[in-house]
Every structure is written in C-alpha cells, then in structure tokens.
Ligand SMILES: Cc1cc2nc3c(=O)[nH]c(=O)nc-3n(C[C@H](O)[C@H](O)[C@H](O)COP(=O)(O)OP(=O)(O)OC[C@H]3O[C@@H](n4cnc5c(N)ncnc54)[C@H](O)[C@@H]3O)c2cc1C
C-alpha cells in the first residue's frame with residue numbers, strides 16, 4: 001500500500017498519509033467542511049461520527065461524514081455538500 | 082438501489098470498542114458464532130482508534146484474536162433500524178444495506194463527549210477534546226499547534242498527554258471542577274493501584290503544562306476559524322491565542338440503540354442484571370452505556386456479557402468481583418467531575434445551541450420541554466438527532482431527552498425502501514429527517 005494518498009478537495013489537490021480520513025484532507029485544504037443554515041463555517045467537532053458537522057460531498061454523494069471515511073486516491077471531495 | 086447483504090449469528094455485538102471486543106472474543110471462545118458491527122472504519126472504539134494498523138498495539142492484538150477465533154467483523158456499518166421481535170438489526174454501509182439475524186445481542190455502543198454551548202463554540206477548530214484527539218489519530222498534523230484543553234473529566238488529561246506526545250504545544254488544561262473535589266478523588270485512587278499507576282504516568286507526561294481547576298471557556302473568538310479564547314479561572318478572565326480548543330465536559334453514554342430496542346434505562350444508563358442482560362430478554366449491554374466507568378470496567382463487563390450471551394457461566398464469579406471494584410471507581414468519577422451550575426449561564430441569547438438547525442439559546446428558553454422545543458424550533462431534528470444538543474439542553478434547562486425513534490441515524494432512501502419491515506407510512510417521516 002502506498003504511504004500517501006492524493007485526492008481533490010474543491011478541485012484542489014491535497015496529499016494525506018494513507019489511513020487518514022477525508023476530514024483531515026478537508027482540514028488541510030479548505031479549513032472548514034460546510035456552511036450552516038445561517039451561513040456559519042463549520043468543521044469537525046466530535047471526530048467520531050455523531051455530530052454531522054463534518055459533512056461533505058464525496059464523488060457526488062452528498063452528506064458524507066468525512067471523519068468516518070478514509071481518504072482514497074482520486075476522491076473528489078466538495079465542501080458544503 | 083443499495084445491495085442487501087444477509088448475515089446470521091448466534092451472538093451479534095454492536096460496537097468494537099474495548100467492551101465489544103472483550104464480549105466478542107469471550108463468546109467466540111466458548112463456541113458461539115459471533116459477528117461484530119461498528120460504524121468506525123476499524124476496530125478499537127474510542128480509546129484504541131487508529132491503532133489497529135500498528136504492529137503491537139492493544140487494538141491489533143484484539144483484531145488478531147477476533148480473526149483467529151473466526152469472528153466476522155463488519156466495520157463502516159451503522160445500525161439504523163431493527164425488528165427486535167424477529168431478532169433482526171439493519172445496518173447501513175456507504176454502499177449496502179445489511180440484514181443481520183441473531184439469537185443473542187450485545188450492545189457495546191460506548192459513550193460520546195458532553196458538549197456545552199458558549200459564545201463562539203461553533204467556530205471551526207473548536208472541537209470536542211477526544212474529537213481533536215480522534216482527528217490527530219486519523220492523520221491531522223498537530224505538531225507545533227497551540228492547543229487549550231478544557232471542560233471536565235479525566236479524558237482531558239489523556240487528550241493533553243496524547244497531543245503533547247504528537248508535538249502540540251498544550252498551553253493549559255482547564256478543569257471546571259474544584260481543586261477540593263479533585264483532591265478527594267485522587268486520594269481515592271489509593272484503593273485502585275492500577276488507576277494510581279496510570280495517574281502517575283500521566284502526571285509525568287503532563288509535567289510543565291499548567292493545570293487550572295475552577296476554570297472554563299467563556300468565549301471563543303475568530304473570524305472564519307478560532308483565533309483566541311477567553312478562559313474564566315477562579316473568577317478572573319484571561320485571553321489566550323490558540324489554534325485549537327479541545328473542549329468536552331465528561332462523557333454521556335450512547336443509549337439510543339438500547340432505548341430504541343425497548344431496554345429500560347435508569348438515571349440515563351442502560352439497566353442490566355448481574356449477567357449484563359437488559360430488561361429485554363436476550364439483549365445484553367456492556368461498557369459505557371451501563372454507566373461511564375472507563376476501560377477496565379468496559380473490558381470486564383464485555384467478558385461477562387460475552388460468556389453469558391453464549392449461555393455459559395465459567396469465570397463469571399471472579400469477573401463479578403472485579404466488576405464490583407471497578408464500579409466503585411466509576412461512582413467516584415461521577416462525583417468528582419459533577420458539573421457546576423455556573424456553566425448553565427455560559428450561552429448568551431444569541432448563542433447557537435442546536436448546531437444542525439442553528440437554534441439559539443433565546444429561542445429555546447421560551448419552551449418548557451424538549452418535546453415542545455423540538456416541535457416549535459426543530460432543535461434536535463437535524464442529522465445528529467439531538468446527540469449533541471440533547472445532553473446540552475438536559476443540563477441547561479433540565480429537559481428530559483424523551484424517546485428514540487427510528488432510524489437511529491439519517492439514512493439513505495433506497496436502503497430503507499428495501500427493508501420490508503418498515504411500514505410505508507414511516508418512509509416520508511424517515512427520509513424527512515435527512516437534510
Ligand atoms: C472521543 C473519546 C475519546 C476517548 N479517549 C480516551 C483515551 O484517550 N483514554 C482513555 O482512557 N479513555 C478514553 N475515552 C474513554 C473510553 O472510551 C472508555 O474508557 C472505554 O474505552 C469505553 O469502551 P467501550 O467499548 O464501552 O466504548 P467505545 O470505545 O466508545 O466503543 C463503542 C463503539 O460502538 C460503536 N457504535 C456506537 N453506536 C453504533 C451504532 N449504532 N452502529 C454501529 N456502531 C456503533 C462506535 O463506533 C464505537 O466504536 C474516550 C472516550 C471518547 C468518547
């Protein structure tokens with residue numbers, strides 16, 4: 001298994017260690033995951049799949065909890081998804 | 082439509098933290114066909130998150146044990162629904178729906194942190210204490226970052242030690258409890274030599290980090306992310322510049338699944354008998370959901386549940402003795418880290434309490450119950466389904482959390498449509514929960 005994984009966050013290439021979650025890639029590339037219904041920026045809070053603040057779109061699938069999903073090569077991640 | 086996978090076990094364990102791992106291996110060792118389901122991408126639960134890939138770690142030892150005993154482990158799957166009368170649980174992965182049949186069920190769903198609102202707590206980089214630790218375990222670089230750890234409970238110390246070991250500059254640990262209550266807790270450790278040893282190791286790892294009692298965050302400041310926080314310490318406020326605030330107020334048991342299955346609760350925890358069996362026959366519970374007790378108690382309860390669920394009784398006497406001792410420690414813990422009432426005044430009228438639906442404190446304060454607030458403001462109706470704001474409003478307003486309704490987590494339309502056990506009338510309500 002390669003020890004680095006490259007993926008895209010909002011079109012920007014980002015490299016994370018193998019085994020890192022998508023939330024880590026988003027933190028490095030964008031700094032936040034989504035806008036709340038009143039427009040506040042939000043990022044991961046619980047880190048364990050419960051708060052849903054880390055939601056992003058992964059390969060076109062909306063509302064994915066980025067803290068529970070491992071980054072994979074060539075994933076297309078969109079914040080605010 | 083999502084593919085449906087079917088499985089059938091003598092003993093099904095939900096949760097692959099210490100309690101679930103102990104339960105699964107104990108049941109498999111006495112001959113049961115065992116399956117384990119966990120939402121996380123790997124086994125280990127909270128404490129051993131991300132360690133399964135390391136050659137010699139507790140998590141990898143347990144994983145090897147499960148493998149050699151032929152236990153089937155299904156990670157990345159959340160239990161979302163059930164038909165307990167037919168002994169079936171439904172789990173969802175990113176790509177499939179699982180229909181899992183069982184004779185006996187062990188719930189080892191662990192705990193989460195209690196998060197309390199204060200102005201600015203919704204800014205990115207204000208995280209739960211174990212939440213930041215989990216992110217670092219999942220690959221977030223923390224070296225050189227300035228972190229303040231705050232809230233309450235022994236988890237703060239474990240998190241601070243972990244972050245420091247990974248290169249973070251931990252500026253302070255702010256514990257809301259008073260020095261007096263901690264001192265009496267610490268003296269109680271003398272009757273638990275194992276815990277005392279752990280405490281002394283931690284103390285060495287934390288050397289030089291300011292540890293402040295009577296202290297808590299009153300405001301987080303920043304534009305698009307956290308830049309500074311204001312801490313109240315012994316009644317005096319001070320401002321600290323930092324990159325992260327890791328803040329959690331002890332733990333709350335994850336009782337939602339147990340509650341959904343009809344298991345009786347007592348004082349917010351799942352009620353169990355001497356064999357860890359709940360009020361629902363054939364459904365057992367072990368670890369944090371029966372009361373916050375830490376690693377040692379989780380392992381003991383898991384073993385008892387595993388052996389009992391497999392219909393055996395060897396070693397139960399000895400394990401029960403050890404459980405009694407560990408439970409005493411749990412009671413001390415609860416007393417020492419009791420939340421002080423001043424924390425109820427932290428949110429101002431504009432502070433968001435329900436993060437999913439952006440419901441402010443002022444809008445909630447008009448209501449008299451959780452149910453009323455839910456109906457009028459949508460508080461607790463977003464995707465976290467009240468897992469964060471429920472315990473917060475329970476503390477702030479003394480509201481009762483109320484009953485749990487399926488699905489347990491927001492779920493995909495198509496996977497529910499393929500579940501024949503759900504009446505069609507429920508579908509619109511279920512999918513309506515999804516943002
Ligand atoms: C964020 C966090 C960090 C912690 N870090 C430490 C630490 O560093 N040191 C320490 O001593 N203690 C730590 N603790 C305390 C520690 O969790 C307990 O002491 C003990 O490990 C609990 O074991 P457990 O098996 O009961 O639960 P957990 O370890 O919490 O395991 C429960 C498992 O159940 C799974 N689960 C829950 N619901 C579902 C569902 N519906 N479907 C599928 N799976 C589900 C979860 O994904 C989880 O893996 C931490 C607690 C938390 C909440």
Ligand code: FES
Pocket residue numbers: 043044045046047048049050051052053054055065066067068
């Ligand atoms: S950070 Fe809470 S669900 Fe991902």
